[in-house]
Amino acid sequence: MSGSPLLNELIEALRCLPGVGGKSAQRMAFHLLERERERGLKLSKVLEQAMQKIGHCSRCRNFSETPVCAICASSSRDRHVLCVVESPTDLAAIEQATGYRGQYFVLMGRLSPLDGLGPEELGLGLLSERLAEGDVEELILATNPTVEGEATAHYLAQLARAAGIRPTRLAHGVPLGGELEYVDRSTLAHAFGSRQSVE
Amino acid sequence: MSGSPLLNELIEALRCLPGVGGKSAQRMAFHLLERERERGLKLSKVLEQAMQKIGHCSRCRNFSETPVCAICASSSRDRHVLCVVESPTDLAAIEQATGYRGQYFVLMGRLSPLDGLGPEELGLGLLSERLAEGDVEELILATNPTVEGEATAHYLAQLARAAGIRPTRLAHGVPLGGELEYVDRSTLAHAFGSRQSVE
Numbered sequence: 001m002s003g004s005p006l007l008n009e010l011i012e013a014l015r016c017l018p019g020v021g022g023k024s025a026q027r028m029a030f031h032l033l034e035r036e037r038e039r040g041l042k043l044s045k046v047l048e049q050a051m052q053k054i055g056h057c058s059r060c061r062n063f064s065e066t067p068v069c070a071i072c073a074s075s076s077r078d079r080h081v082l083c084v085v086e087s088p089t090d091l092a093a094i095e096q097a098t099g100y101r102g103q104y105f106v107l108m109g110r111l112s113p114l115d116g117l118g119p120e121e122l123g124l125g126l127l128s129e130r131l132a133e134g135d136v137e138e139l140i141l142a143t144n145p146t147v148e149g150e151a152t153a154h155y156l157a158q159l160a161r162a163a164g165i166r167p168t169r170l171a172h173g174v175p176l177g178g179e180l181e182y183v184d185r186s187t188l189a190h191a192f193g194s195r196q197s198v199e
Numbered sequence: 200m201s202g203s204p205l206l207n208e209l210i211e212a213l214r215c216l217p218g219v220g221g222k223s224a225q226r227m228a229f230h231l232l233e234r235e236r237e238r239g240l241k242l243s244k245v246l247e248q249a250m251q252k253i254g255h256c257s258r259c260r261n262f263s264e265t266p267v268c269a270i271c272a273s274s275s276r277d278r279h280v281l282c283v284v285e286s287p288t289d290l291a292a293i294e295q296a297t298g299y300r301g302q303y304f305v306l307m308g309r310l311s312p313l314d315g316l317g318p319e320e321l322g323l324g325l326l327s328e329r330l331a332e333g334d335v336e337e338l339i340l341a342t343n344p345t346v347e348g349e350a351t352a353h354y355l356a357q358l359a360r361a362a363g364i365r366p367t368r369l370a371h372g373v374p375l376g377g378e379l380e381y382v383d384r385s386t387l388a389h390a391f392g393s394r395q396s397v398e
Contacts, residue, residue, distance in 0.1 A: 006264045007287075010249040016238035017216075018230040024218070030288055031217040032246075033253055033262055034307075039215035041250040047243035050209040050228070051236050063232055065205045088206075089229055108233075 007033075059130070061123050062106040063088050071104060078102040082130070083140040084156055086110050086149065090142065102140070105130065110143060111152040122152075124159065131163040141169045206232075258329070260322050261305040262287050270303060277301040281329070282339040283355055285309050285348065289341065301339070304329065309342060310351040321351075323358065330362040340368045 007029060014025035032040035056062065057069035064070070071077060081102030085091050091104050107122040109115075119125070130136065139160040143149035153169060160167040173191035174183050183191075206228060213224035231239035255261065256268035263269070270276060280301030284290050290303050306321040318324070329335065338359040342348035352368060359366040372390035373382050382390075 004253060004261070004263045004268060006245075006249055006253055007262050010245050013238070013242040013245040016231070016235050016242055017227050019223070019226075026288065026291065027218075028216050029249070030262075030286070032215070032250065036215050037250050039212070040246060043212040043215055044243045044246035044250065046205075046209050046212040047231075047239060047246070050205050051231065051240040051243065054203060054205055054232055062203070063206050063229075064203045069203060087229070089225060092225065 056108075059126075060104050060106055061108055061126065062091060062104060076101070079135045080137045081140065082136045082138070083142050084127070085142045086144055086152075090144075094142065102138075107143070107152070110146075110148045111155055112148050119155070124156075127156075128159060128163070131160065131165055136165055139165050139167045141167055145170075145172060255307075258325075259303050259305055260307055260325065261290060261303060275300070278334045279336040280339065281335045281337070282341050283326070284341045285343055285351075289343075293341065301337075306342070306351070309345075309347045310354060311347050318354070323355075326355075327358060327362070330359065330364055335364055338364050338366045340366055344369075344371055 010029045011022070011025045014020055014028050015022065017025075020028070050065075053065045054063050055065070057064040057072055058067050059072040060069060062069050062071070066073075078101050081100075082105055083094065083100065083102055084105045084107065085094065086107050086109065088106055091106055094100055094104075105123075105127055109117045109122055111117060111119070111122065131139070139156065141153040141156050143152045143156075157167040157169075171194075172187065173194060174180065174187065180188065209228045210221070210224045213219055213227050214221065216224075219227070249264075252264045253262050254264070256263040256271055257266050258271040259268060261268050261270070265272075277300050280299075281304055282293065282299065282301055283304045283306065284293065285306050285308065287305055290305055293299055293303075304322075304326050308316045308321055310316060310318070310321065330338070338355065340352040340355050342351045342355075356366040356368075370393075371386065372393060373379065373386065379387065
């Protein structure tokens with residue numbers, strides 16, 4: 001197809017990236033070969049390391065190349081607050097947007113019996129052990145506001161209450177900078193129902 | 200940012216790919232770690248090989264990991280027809296779309312004095328030698344129908360005529376499946392002027 005079997009192999013291999021089809025893979029391969037050999041080589045090395053060494057933190061299940069991740073190992077993070085998220089992406093979003101200084105627990109999914117994701121797959125045994133340690137005073141439920149995320153939050157809230165821990169949930173409502181006219185009906189109804197008194 | 204320095208490094212390294220920003224790089228890294236470790240590892244190996252071994256064919260300047268590329272080395276390709284393209288992408292497009300069985304010459308650019316791309320940078324010396332060998336009878340000018348591509352084609356046509364070789368140019372006109380109403384004016388004017396008699 002291009003006169004170079006190795007190039008064809010590279011184009012094929014690049015298609016393992018999400019959202020990358022034949023055309024994009026070809027463009028990426030040519031771009032790297034024409035202009036970014038150094039960075040391409042660097043990418044190959046980092047990628048190999050990452051695929052081989054990154055596992056899961058034994059405390060919070062987040063991605064980590066060490067047995068315990070940097071956040072769990074840090075002495076400057078508050079051990080009394082634990083925030084439960086569905087994925088490492090959500091954790092990264094909270095780290096970037098908020099000044100949260102507590103710890104995390106990453107479910108790596110949400111309760112979804114049809115997909116074979118039950119309490120065991122989400123490491124809820126590990127979470128229960130963590131709650132039983134007695135350090136945690138507040139469990140922040142930061143699962144997504146989807147049907148499955150809400151069900152997961154409901155389940156986790158019961159788990160927290162059983163351990164005598166206060167569960168909290170992220171506030172729902174009208175996004176900042178949004179216009180009421182364009183907010184979906186259920187969010188608007190929720191925001192209206194949860195209105196707060198102005199100080 | 201994510202609790203894993205190696206993961207942050209991977210996200211940063213993925214940004215060398217064209218069209219990939221911070222968000223996409225993060226999504227790619229998580230996708231590979233969660234679902235495609237094997238293919239990710241395979242990609243790292245192929246990428247390393249490609250960055251180190253792929254150079255340029257000494258006859259046609261196309262990407263090749265061997266001194267002479269597969270197309271130039273093939274005995275089943277017609278040595279009497281030579282098709283000049285701007286980039287390996289164009290070569291791949293012609294290979295995929297047409298039944299062309301001749302050989303190629305890849306300029307790796309187009310004449311563009313302002314960008315410092317002159318005859319030397321496009322390997323036109325190599326092309327002249329090739330034409331002087333005496334095998335080539337037709338030089339197909341398949342540069343892009345842009346201002347610079349046309350200028351390059353014009354220059355190449357002179358080169359061909361000087362060597363006593365017949366230059367040809369890809370036909371311009373209304374694309375198949377297009378509607379006249381939506382064809383741009385210059386293409387339509389060209390197609391109208393170059394109308395052909397119906398057999």
